Amino acid sequence: MDFVSTRGGGEPVSFNEAFARGLAPDGGLYVPRHLPMLPQSILVEDALPYAALAWDFLSLFDNDHDSEHLIDIIDRSYGDFSDTMNAPLQQLADNLFVLELFHGPSLSFKDFGLQLIGSLFEEQIERTGVPINVLGATSGDTGSAAIHGLAGKKGAKVFILYPEGRISELQERQMTCTGADNIYPIPIQGTFDDGQAIVKELMSDLAFKEEMRLSAINSINVVRVLAQCVYYVHAFTQLPPDNRDDISFVVPTGNFGNIFAGWMVHQMGLPVDRFVVATNQNDILYRLFNTGEYKPDAVRPSHAPSMDIQVASNFERFLYYHNEKNAKATMAQMEQFKKDGSIKIANFNASNFAATRSTDEDILKNIRMVKEKYDYVVDPHTACGFQDLDLSSTHVILATAHPAKFPDTIQKAIGETPTDPALEKLKKKEMVKYPVAATAEAVRKFLKENGI
Numbered sequence: 064m065d066f067v068s069t070r071g072g073g074e075p076v077s078f079n080e081a082f083a084r085g086l087a088p089d090g091g092l093y094v095p096r097h098l099p100m101l102p103q104s105i106l107v108e109d110a111l112p113y114a115a116l117a118w119d120f121l122s123l124f125d126n127d128h129d130s131e132h133l134i135d136i137i138d139r140s141y142g143d144f145s146d147t148m149n150a151p152l153q154q155l156a157d158n159l160f161v162l163e164l165f166h167g168p169s170l171s172f173k174d175f176g177l178q179l180i181g182s183l184f185e186e187q188i189e190r191t192g193v194p195i196n197v198l199g200a201t202s203g204d205t206g207s208a209a210i211h212g213l214a215g216k217k218g219a220k221v222f223i224l225y226p227e228g229r230i231s232e233l234q235e236r237q238m239t240c241t242g243a244d245n246i247y248p249i250p251i252q253g254t255f256d257d258g259q260a261i262v263k264e265l266m267s268d269l270a271f272k273e274e275m276r277l278s279a280i281n282s283i284n285v286v287r288v289l290a291q292c293v294y295y296v297h298a299f300t301q302l303p304p305d306n307r308d309d310i311s312f313v314v315p316t317g318n319f320g321n322i323f324a325g326w327m328v329h330q331m332g333l334p335v336d337r338f339v340v341a342t343n344q345n346d347i348l349y350r351l352f353n354t355g356e357y358k359p360d361a362v363r364p365s366h367a368p369s370m371d372i373q374v375a376s377n378f379e380r381f382l383y384y385h386n387e388k389n390a391k392a393t394m395a396q397m398e399q400f401k402k403d404g405s406i407k408i409a410n411f412n413a414s415n416f417a418a419t420r421s422t423d424e425d426i427l428k429n430i431r432m433v434k435e436k437y438d439y440v441v442d443p444h445t446a447c448g449f450q451d452l453d454l455s456s457t458h459v460i461l462a463t464a465h466p467a468k469f470p471d472t473i474q475k476a477i478g479e480t481p482t483d484p485a486l487e488k489l490k491k492k493e494m495v496k497y498p499v500a501a502t503a504e505a506v507r508k509f510l511k512e513n514g515i
């Protein structure tokens with residue numbers, strides 16, 4: 064499968080090339096040139112082992128690795144999960160299911176994308192002999208997942224920008240207490256969007272990118288999106304047959320990467336009725352799906368910090384498909400967005416989508432409600448998925464993080480403190496971090512001094 068830019072520039076590239084580049088040279092995002100149909104056999108079989116399903120799916124897009132190689136990469140990525148199902152589906156009520164995506168090494172769904180990315184980088188470094196510097200920004204979970212995917216790996220250094228004081232203490236510990244000397248967690252005074260803007264700026268400086276052999280881990284990397292497609296199919300195959308009509312997937316959303324993956328598999332034939340974009344008080348996407356206007360506001364820190372985002376980078380991919388793959392129109396809209404700071408999308412038809420928003424109060428209320436009604440503890444991000452729930456049809460809520468990552472909020476909501484042994488261990492370790500000023504120039508200088 065070839066990959067093309069949402070802005071139409073450059074030649075189509077292969078899986079390995081799209082993976083290695085992250086951002087396309089014209090500033091667009093890579094998407095598969097075509098979306099193949101899912102083999103029907105995938106949908107009729109009951110719950111294939113996760114790795115087998117991942118191979119079935121990813122081999123539709125990866126023509127660069129031979130079968131055995133890809134199997135090995137997938138096994139290395141998904142072997143280290145604490146649940147043998149990787150993404151087990153829990154039933155809370157007749158029509159209500161939770162897809163638990165927090166059994167990976169860093170306890171959030173980001174492990175599904177970033178464990179695979181880590182293994183692919185490792186394979187790339189072995190194959191090419193060229194060491195790389197991985198640069199990313201995180202609102203909390205991406206960073207820890209990327210770091211777990213790459214800590215201690217030879218030939219790679221990892222630089223992760225995060226907004227100081229705006230992520231949970233345990234998230235910070237997951238990044239800063241690894242003990243690995245190829246990991247550089249970088250706190251900045253600013254928001255996640257500031258960090259992401261710096262990464263985007265440095266990544267679009269092609270000379271610098273080449274000089275430093277920079278690689279991306281943000282959800283701009285198309286391989287992350289592909290990796291995340293797999294668990295939607297996995298969820299479907301775990302549903303009881305009676306629950307396979309009229310499915311709504313409810314997705315706690317920030318950068319629109321997770322839900323976009325689901326929407327993409329739906330385009331490939333996964334029968335889904337609706338995708339519900341569950342936002343927190345940073346509700347740009349809620350407003351988009353209700354008004355057709357995409358207009359960032361100031362980021363307001365919330366109880367669901369990994370969703371404290373206004374500019375949703377994967378939105379450009381959605382726009383491209385909304386424009387029926389018209390890259391020129393997509394580029395014009397993105398340029399207008401850059402110029403005016405907002406865009407109004409004509410004929411915005413998002414019939415497969417609905418959106419909800421949760422205030423911090425709603426998050427606490429939902430954690431309490433789920434505990435009381437279903438005796439189940441959800442983390443503050445997943446709690447957004449329980450907002451305005453209508454259970455007249457099957458709902459699958461994606462549980463994006465383990466509640467033990469956010470003990471203070473859970474304590475506040477229900478008076479208990481969830482724990483996890485891996486997190487407890489971190490509390491005794493020393494934090495190692497590298498504060499840098501929140502400008503592209505300062506980060507550039509830091510990379511030059513510390514890069515591999």
Ligand SMILES: *Cc1c(COP(=O)(O)O)cnc(C)c1O
Nearest residue numbers: 204317318319320321369463464
């Ligand atoms: C990253 C993250 C989200 C948001 O996912 P997007 O792909 O950015 O929409 C939601 N919940 C948790 C726990 C996360 O880490």
